[in-house]
Amino acid sequence: MLPPQQIAVIVGIGEVTDHNRDPAQVPEPTELIARALREAGEDAGDGWLKRLDSINLVALTSWRYHDPVRDICARLGIAPAHAVNSRRGGETPVRLLHEAALRVISGEHKACAIIGGEATNARTRARRARIELPWTPMPAPADSVEFPGLSTVRSPLAERYDMLEPSRIYPLYETASQAAWNQTPAAAHTESARLWERYAKVASVNPFAWISDAPSAEKISTIDSDNRLINWPYPKLMVANPSVNQAAAFIVTTLAEARAAGIAEERLVYVIGGAAANEPDDFLHRDRYDRSAAQEAVLGTVIERAGGVAAVSYMELYSCFPVVPKMALRFLAIDPEEAVPSVAGGLTFFGGPLHNYMSHAICAMVRALRTNRGAIGLLYGQGGYVTKHHAVLLGTQPPEHVLSSDPSVQAQADALRGPSPAVREAYSGPAAIEAFTVKYARDGEPLQGTLVLRTPAGERTMASVPAEDRDTLALLQSSDRNAVGVAGTVTLQPDGLAHWTPLMCAAAAPRGVAS
Numbered sequence: 001m002l003p004p005q006q007i008a009v010i011v012g013i014g015e016v017t018d019h020n021r022d023p024a025q026v027p028e029p030t031e032l033i034a035r036a037l038r039e040a041g042e043d044a045g046d047g048w049l050k051r052l053d054s055i056n057l058v059a060l061t062s063w064r065y066h067d068p069v070r071d072i073c074a075r076l077g078i079a080p081a082h083a084v085n086s087r088r089g090g091e092t093p094v095r096l097l098h099e100a101a102l103r104v105i106s107g108e109h110k111a112c113a114i115i116g117g118e119a120t121n122a123r124t125r126a127r128r129a130r131i132e133l134p135w136t137p138m139p140a141p142a143d144s145v146e147f148p149g150l151s152t153v154r155s156p157l158a159e160r161y162d163m164l165e166p167s168r169i170y171p172l173y174e175t176a177s178q179a180a181w182n183q184t185p186a187a188a189h190t191e192s193a194r195l196w197e198r199y200a201k202v203a204s205v206n207p208f209a210w211i212s213d214a215p216s217a218e219k220i221s222t223i224d225s226d227n228r229l230i231n232w233p234y235p236k237l238m239v240a241n242p243s244v245n246q247a248a249a250f251i252v253t254t255l256a257e258a259r260a261a262g263i264a265e266e267r268l269v270y271v272i273g274g275a276a277a278n279e280p281d282d283f284l285h286r287d288r289y290d291r292s293a294a295q296e297a298v299l300g301t302v303i304e305r306a307g308g309v310a311a312v313s314y315m316e317l318y319s320c321f322p323v324v325p326k327m328a329l330r331f332l333a334i335d336p337e338e339a340v341p342s343v344a345g346g347l348t349f350f351g352g353p354l355h356n357y358m359s360h361a362i363c364a365m366v367r368a369l370r371t372n373r374g375a376i377g378l379l380y381g382q383g384g385y386v387t388k389h390h391a392v393l394l395g396t397q398p399p400e401h402v403l404s405s406d407p408s409v410q411a412q413a414d415a416l417r418g419p420s421p422a423v424r425e426a427y428s429g430p431a432a433i434e435a436f437t438v439k440y441a442r443d444g445e446p447l448q449g450t451l452v453l454r455t456p457a458g459e460r461t462m463a464s465v466p467a468e469d470r471d472t473l474a475l476l477q478s479s480d481r482n483a484v485g486v487a488g489t490v491t492l493q494p495d496g497l498a499h500w501t502p503l504m505c506a507a508a509a510p511r512g513v514a515s
Contacts, residue, residue, distance in 0.1 A: 004255035008101030008271040012251040013363040014039025026122035028135035032247035033117040034075040054082040058116030059147035087148035089383025093358035100252040101271040116356030117247025170321040171437035176289035179484035186479040192322035193221035203345025210351030232438035240352035248359035274392035275301035277413035293416035313375035316361040319346040463500035
């Protein structure tokens with residue numbers, strides 16, 4: 001067995017969810033987070049908040065502060081030497097867990113807390129009701145802390161077609177994957193709904209979940225006024241729900257420190273290993289949209305470390321949109337119809353407090369592992385637009401090998417990745433669909449189709465389908481046939497945008513489109 005000072009453990013967890021419909025009664029974000037950290041300290045045992053010499057706050061976006069991490073410390077009467085307002089990204093809590101584990105086993109710190117939270121629901125309600133919240137006065141943007149951001153490199157071409165939001169980019173992966181998996185859109189939609197039903201069932205028994213009524217797959221898949229389409233093919237009940245008031249915290253230290261404090265063995269959860277890799281920041285400069293080399297390198301590494309998929313008792317597969325866990329499950333050779341891919345409940349039903357969901361997943365995983373000694377849990381977080389991937393293994397037995405000081409498996413990801421096609425900023429002529437989506441208005445009417453296309457030379461470009469082209473939009477929204485691979489013509493318009501129209505007879509996928 002490794003020396004106890006070389007083994008990292010989670011010793012305390014805390015969560016807060018406030019469903020109060022009166023926004024003035026909801027604590028402000030820093031108070032929510034302080035309460036979660038206080039809960040984590042109580043879960044670890046007497047004196048643990050005073051032991052903390054490191055705190056990292058996951059990027060907070062629902063309210064502006066001068067220095068929110070120091071505000072939280074002041075509320076708790078603690079002053080750790082290392083107190084950092086950390087970066088954005090859905091993978092951030094997993095990354096911070098991994099980094100904290102490395103810092104404690106290196107001796108840099110003795111006890112680290114990872115904290116985060118949002119009160120987006122309260123702020124939205126207050127804005128709609130024109131209520132002034134009794135929170136810390138919000139400073140001017142220039143006087144507010146600036147959280148390090150995800151890289152948002154986008155080509156002018158992507159900006160021209162308003163492909164800036166995750167809710168518009170993830171559908172590209174969904175539509176491309178449907179074609180690669182030989183699924184009709186209807187079959188893929190049913191698969192997504194059934195998978196989301198299982199997330200919802202987990203949320204229904206999680207006391208910290210935002211939505212606990214466990215909607216059925218039929219309800220999740222049915223498009224109506226309560227479940228309107230956001231961007232094809234995803235309705236509201238298949239996308240992350242950021243309108244929550246939630247906070248979470250967890251404390252990481254060494255086995256030596258935990259034993260010295262007298263924490264019972266059955267309370268400890270061990271950090272076993274992890275891996276991280278990225279895709280190119282600009283989604284137009286990626287090799288394909290039906291898989292992610294970074295995801296596969298990360299998951300492949302941690303599953304090998306665990307001893308195979310069968311050795312993993314619990315999973316949390318990031319769930320901002322269905323295509324992410326669907327790709328992960330296929331890579332892991334797990335039947336999507338049988339998988340239980342969450343311990344928390346997913347970003348739709350548990351709630352998606354922006355960058356902090358995986359902190360709640362970590363808390364849920366710790367609770368699960370404490371009740372099943374000998375089990376292993378897999379945490380997989382993802383940030384950006386299928387951009388940043390980080391996974392960590394947790395267990396209830398001490399690891400046999402010291403945690404690697406460098407979790408990067410970027411070289412493996414790069415080796416798995418194919419060449420990226422050249423991007424044509426301005427193009428007219430023949431092109432076939434590589435991936436696509438359709439944006440909808442709040443009344444459910446389509447606003448515009450947006451296409452990623454391949455030219456006969458294999459170059460990549462983009463075009464739109466205007467709302468008035470009902471026939472082409474109907475082609476894109478077909479339930480019976482995926483439009484990926486359909487050939488057509490790109491025509492440049494006076495406003496600088498390009499419109500795409502299909503040929504009368506659809507062709508097979510163009511040269512250069514991965515199959």
